[in-house]
Amino acid sequence: MGANQLFRLGTGGSVDRGALLHFTFDGRGYTGYRGDTLASALLANGVRLVGRSFKYHRPRGILSAGPEEPNALVELRGGARREPNTRATMAELFEGMAAVSQNRWPSLGFDLMGVNQLFAPILAAGFYYKTFMWPAAFWEKVYEPLIRRAAGLGRAAGVHDPDHYEKCTTHCDVLVVGAGPTGLMAALAAVRSGARVVLCEEDALLGGRLLSDRRMIDGRPALDWVREAVAELEATPDCRILPRTSVFGVFDGAYGAVERVADHLAVPDPFQPRQRLWRIVAKRQVLAAGSIERPLVFGDNDRPGVMLAGAVRSYINRYGVAPGRRAVVFANNDDATGTVADLHAAGVAVVALVDARAEPSEAVRRMAEAAGAALFAGGAVTRVQGRLGLRGVEVTDAAGRRHALDCDLLAVSGGWSPTVHLTSHHGGKPVWDEARAAFLPPERLPPGMGVAGAAAGAFSLAECLAAGARAGAEAAGDAGFQTSLPALPATEEESTAVRPLWRVRGGRGKAFVDYQNDVGDADVALAQREGFRSIEHLKRYTTLGMATDQGKTSNVNGVALMAELSGQDIARTGTTTFRPPFTPVALGALAGHHRGRDFKPTRLTPTHDWAKEQGAVFVETGYWLRAQYFPRAGEADWLETVTREARTVREAVGICDVTTLGKIDIQGPDAATLLERVYINSWKNLPVGRARYGVMLREDGMVMDDGTTARLAEDRFVMTTTTVNAAKVAQHLEFCQQWLWPELDVQTVSVTEQWAQLAVAGPQSRAVMEKIVDAGFDVSDAAFPYMSCAELTVCGGVPGRLFRLSFSGERAYEIAVPARYGDALARRLMQAGAPFGIIPYGTEALGVLRVEKGHAAGNELNGQTTAGDLGLGRMMSKKKDFFGRAMAQRPGLVDPARPVLMGFRPVDRAARLRAGAHFLPLAAEKTAAHDQGYMTSVAFSPTLGHWIGLGLIAHGPQRLGEVVRAWDPVRGGDIEVEIVSPVFVDPEGVRLHG
Amino acid sequence: MRINCPHCGVRGAEEFAYHGDATLRRPAADAAPEAWADYVYLRDNPAGRQRELWYHAAGCHAWLVMERDTRTHEIFSVTPARDVALAGGGDVA
């Protein structure tokens, strides 16, 4: 056990002193209490050095007590949960927490890379752009790895995150962002009107600055008022309070927030996510995000022990921790001078108050006197002693005399900057207010947003309470509720006067503006000398404000320095654009459950379980999982299995689930007219009870999709589409019917999921069907020839649809039953077909059979082929207009030199073909200039006993018998192939008709 | 962005598919190739108000004509495309 919380105060704070927690930092054991952050617990143990800086590896401590922390970034947890760049000020302590410092090697106290400081001149502003320009190859191989090692951030876990993240959407009338005095008052005003309120607070506790400052409300400690306000909100059913929730972005119509559900635990509770991403849709919003204190810019202002004054008060009053034993306060405003009293009350010796203002108020003088602190009015800290931890400061007084003061804590404040980030997420530019020395929210706010309290530049408690009440009532009123202003509680008088001090002159050492990115005042000056005038350019050139803290503590100081250097005022210089996210958001939270297998939905066919029992191997087809093939014991590889399946279909019978093909029910007197317009071929003459193959084009003349459509009645068709285009075709039909031709009396609806559909293919298929259809239905060739369709009952009364279609070229049927009967139908078919040697076959065998028949499928319907390219040009009716016809007649699309679909077989019959190989004339050089087309699909043909292919080749029909080269530069294949008819098996269609 | 579907109410934009300019008119079957090329390929990209087609893909499957400011995503009107088409493509009272 290490140090024993030697800096913990005897009393005070809202930590639970009964709950002792153990944790380690860099392997050393410490203790803290529930309610501590890692930062407060480290300070309680006297640990001040917690990290090294990004570029120069300067020793760094804890600057703040909140989300703005630029220095105290640590790696939290270990193994798969290891999380780099975690702010120690935001990490709530839990039992067993293991934290490790970053950017140091070999140890935090002795860091070899600290020599980077000696190279500071080459790491100055713009070093990314100018130092390593030449030679280019060196950048990737030498400089970048070097810089990455030297100037690294933390390490990612490198393995899968074991935790869950989830996404939620919620709706409300009023969203209140921030639960300080302003936000609480706004929420109270809104809920009292009956509005549904969501109140988000980044902190674990509600209360904002009231948790950290000793304030009185209505004559009682302010925390009493907070407790009562929270109790009232909690008791209101229509108020949802989300603590540990950062609202990070204002998007169009919704706010993004991340709730750290279990970041304060070692592991999430059972069934709980680690974090939850909220999308909050609110009619009105009140931004009560408070403000962030600015550091002062002076030499070595980054030494551990230099801390924001407000943070010092937080550690004393909220956590019961003294951040030092002997303190100096250096500030330019009345709020920060109050720190003197808090330090004194906590028993910390206050050596001096250095007030940069020449004439501090009487109240400030009295406070310094009461605390026994020397007052340096108009003075400044010009030097800092102690590298790994503050040992003393040099103060230069108004008369120019130097005073050396011993201290281990320097509380600094340059005033407060309203947290306006969310106000400019819709592009509005914050406006400089000279009197308040602050950027205020832009005039053009995101729609529905009101800003109140410190976020709007109203810093005093009385102003915050009043503004919150007004904003909450206004928001609820705008959302349609009867409101009245709540009574305002009484507060003490206070002064928030500030006089800007943008940098201390005449000091020594590097003066940092952006701690996290190691950007100093000299870097800003260099950028200015090099001609950077726009604040947006300055930001990118110096990287000021571009670290993970997004410049929360540095932006305003940077802008002010730039203004001073360029002789412009701050208002004209302006600020950079704030963009989402306000605070870093874990990618895991943005992904939610959409990772791995759950990245997209998985659709299962009705026969999935049955196929699994049959040992199927599945393949992803769009969202669907389809049976790819059904291996049997003893089969060497997939090819042997697929060959058996295809051969069995040709010789006996097989069944295949084709449910995934899109099915669209088309009804209405104008159903045939709609088909007539979307398909290239004719439909009006299709008799009821018959089906027809159709091809549809896109408006640009390319093939969109194909499939078979059957006429169930005069005014009713059922269309099938390819699996992948099911949604697209349904959308297209709706476009045609609602937008292009609204006068047509026709309706369409997708019924893909309502029907299970199984193909039964092979010479024995009719024998199987005879045992499936109910008595009285005649499946003889005379009664039910090729391309017939019928509605019937099967398997003893189950309503079904029967189609005599064929993709395989064999006698075949497709039978559809309501989806819930799909599994039973598959089992019944297997039973009925057992005497005939029936087998299940998968999509691979389906592919083999269709390649043998020369049918175009997905590989050929690739969005770049015309009907003519696929050998379907003659289907295009000349007697009617149809979708895509006009553009299909473009010269480029009817060019006889376009590659068309042909068959290919290897000259050496033992050779294997590869899809994707390009066709070249035998004698030609292997260059793109000689490219004549490419192989689209290949298969090993069980019927022919060798590999066959389909492909697109220029002037194909005129080149039957010609040998060309199928060249595959990617996989190194180079095979001579003969151009043949794309129909390899049964070109006369004898088998089809039985 | 949130879209007020005339059939489904206000829904998140991710339920909808965007289809672009709703002021384009499909040329006659025998129109010149240039007219067809314009219709199929050429699109304006206005900064400001635009009438555009949306499809409520994860909802009622209605095609909608929406007037929207492309700079602010402010939506001024949402009308079933069928009604707009039957009214000749103009505004629907």
Ligand SMILES: [Zn+2]
């Ligand atoms: Zn809808």
